[in-house]
Ligand SMILES: [Zn+2]
């Protein structure tokens with residue numbers, strides 16, 4: 072799936088200092104190939120160039136009950152990166168045999184009968200820092216207090232009106248944006264050029 076082509080032999084351009092492409096022999100597996108995700112329906116870029124992480128990081132712990140202001144937790148995924156969620160995420164939430172996280176990094180949840188719930192939603196979401204997203208607007212799919220929750224499923228609209236992602240940004244939840252792999256396409260990004268300062 073490494074579909075990298077370099078139409079115009081990107082060797083040293085006048086005035087350019089940076090190496091045009093990373094040495095692929097050094098980067099097998101964790102290639103710093105950058106990816107831009109676009110809306111599958113209209114092609115609009117939904118992210119800047121992102122680097123893939125080997126796994127979704129542990130969500131930072133935040134004592135939201137002690138926070139002076141409500142609002143999102145620190146982002147699970149650092150800016151400029153993404154990772155693939157290997158566990159089911161989002162609805163439907165179904166009764167489980169044994170208690171466990173209702174979905175990754177969300178802690179446990181029970182229905183009104185006290186039975187534990189787990190997600191049976193899709194796998195393979197592209198998890199990223201919500202602050203890296205472009206051109207998305209929220210259409211709440213489930214009740215939230217100060218942000219958005221993933222319990223109702225997709226809640227982020229592309230400018231073309233297509234639901235493409237799920238934002239998780241309410242207080243006391245991990246701060247994540249999940250792009251739906253069925254609604255976005257990954258495009259290899261050209262050389263990072265003057266990347267954003269961290
Ligand atoms: Zn679109």
Ligand SMILES: [Zn+2]
Nearest residue numbers: 216217241242
């Ligand atoms: Zn809140």
